Amino acid sequence: MxxxxxxxxxxxxxxxxxxxxxxxxxxxxxxxxxxxxxxxxxxxxxxxxxxxxDEGFDVASAREAVAARLAGRATTAGGGRRPSARAPFWTLGRAATFLLLTTGALSALPGSPVRDFISSRSLDPPAPSALMPAPIEPVGMRMSVQDGPVIVELDQVPPGTSIEVLLVPGSSVAVRAAPGSSFSSAQGRMQATIVGGPVTVEFPDAIDEVSLTVNGRTYLSRKDGNLLFGFAPEQDPEGIRFIVP
Amino acid sequence: MDFNTTFDEEYLPLVRYCHRLSGDRDTAEDVAQEAMVRLFEHGVEGSSAGVRAWLFKTATHLIRDRYRVEGNRMRLLRENPVMTTDPETPDAALERTENRARARRALDAMPARDREMLLMRYSGFSYREIADTVDVAATSVGTLLARAEHRFTSVLAAAGEPA
Known part of the structure; x- marks a missing residue:
């Protein structure tokens, strides 16, 4: 052998x-x-x-951070897969348009049950109830940019907040977040103090040099067409999503 | 699965592996914590060895994805302060720093797959678990691991020689 x-x-x-x-x-x-x-x-x-x-690692702090991330995701995601930022707008918009057109057409017909239904109801909007809370509209800011670099800085973002980053056509940068968040902008720079999510950041696809900083830490930057991550994003087929630790 | 017990058993080996693999303390902590979050989110059940293999595989993929989008650019020779509970003489601290830099340089000089295999082997995983993580046949692990070990030790030795 x-x-x-x-x-x-x-x-x-x-x-x-x-x-x-x-x-x-x-x-x-x-x-x-x-x-x-x-x-x-x-x-x-x-x-x-x-x-x-090998170095020393603080297990107790890490345990707390993981527990906070889990709690944050349970709050943000409701336990299931989060929908993408784009899909709900399209889906809801189409559904609303269809409903309006259908209702309008039916109510125009004399003797239509839809017409009777509408006439029997008050036109005042219903008061919010515990079962049907008033929808929370995000607030935000949009800024036109001609060329790079474009910098978005998000501060005081609570742990567990979901941040969706979208590269969109056009020449503007935008940030949306929960009401109470505040925004300011200067040449090529947008700053926001975030009180809650979900947060959406739109970068113009045409601008090569962009960066996103969250709580003082660079999460994402783009240079010469390459995306660089300073923090691991969620693997989401429809976009880039970060969960703030 | 008890959160505290599982966390205390699995986190430290996991974050050390991530640190060895990525060469970056922040990345290691982010990825290890993310893998732990996913473990509990997905309700992964099984033996202790199975849970550990799942965690390491998830962390390996997270690090791989991160560096893939960065054009596979590993951060080289990131010097972090040595954290130790024992008092260390300046000479010993210097030697430790040099040893760390040499080991880091040797790891960074390896192809990603070789590096993952080597680090998983020295984290106590079986050939089958290594094969499952790096997507090679279990029968190939011995051959590939031998090559990875030789590559690591040769760069390590070369790095120790005076320039």
Whole structure:
């Protein structure tokens, strides 16, 4: 039998089951025993070198951060997959248009039950109730830009807040967030103090140099067409989404 | 699955692995925490070994995705202050810093897959679990791992020699 392959030597070292022939060969072959000893020594050296890389990590703080992220997502997402920022606008818009056109057409017909239904109801909007809360409209700011760089800075963003980033056609940058958030802008820079999410940031697709900073930390930047992430985004097929830790 | 128990058992090895893999402390903490969040969000159940394998695989993919969009540019030789509870002499601290830089340089010189395999092996995973994470046949792991080890030790040795 020829000498054992390097693969078999490593499998022997690492306790992976190998052919009985290989074990038998090892008993008889000094060359392969030496190779195994070298592999074992190499293993010790590598483990030692890798240990040198280790640092101290604060487990208690990390535990709290993970618990906060979980709580934030449960609040933000309602336990299910979050819809994309674009889909609800389109879907709701189409549904509303269809409803208006259908209702209008039916109510125009004399004797229509829809006409009777409408005439029997007050035209005043219903008062908000616990079962039907008033919809919360996001607030925001839009700013026209001619060229880069474009910088968006979000401050005081609460943990667990969802931030959706969209690259959109046109030449304006926009930020939307929960009511109570405040916004200001200067040349190529938009700043916002965020009280809650979900937050949507729109960058113009035509501008090559953009960046998004959240609570003092760069989450995303774009330069020469390449997106760079300073913070891991959610994998969302419809966009880029961050959850603030 | 108890949150505190699972967290305390799994977080430290996970964040160390992420740190070794990414070379960046912030990235390691972000990714390890994200993997833990997903573990509980998805309600992953199973043996302790199974949960750990799931976490490491998720973290590996998160780091891979992050660096893929950055054009696979690993941050090189990021020097972080040594955190230790033992008093250390200046010479020992210097030696430790140099050793760390050498190990980092050796890891960064490796192809991504080799690096992932090496770090998973030295985090205690079986060949089958490594194969599952890096998408290679289990029978190829020994060969690929041998190559990765030789590459790592050769760069490590070269980095230790005077220029």
């Amino acid at each position: 020829s000498h054992l392959t390097e693969r078999t030597i490593l499998e022997l070292r690492d306790g992976v089951p190998v052919d009985a022939d290989a074990s038998a060969h090892l008993d008889e072959c000094a060359v392969c025993r030496t190779a195994l000893e070298e592999a074992e020594a190499r293993s010790v050296d590598i483990a030692s070198a890798l240990t040198d890389l």
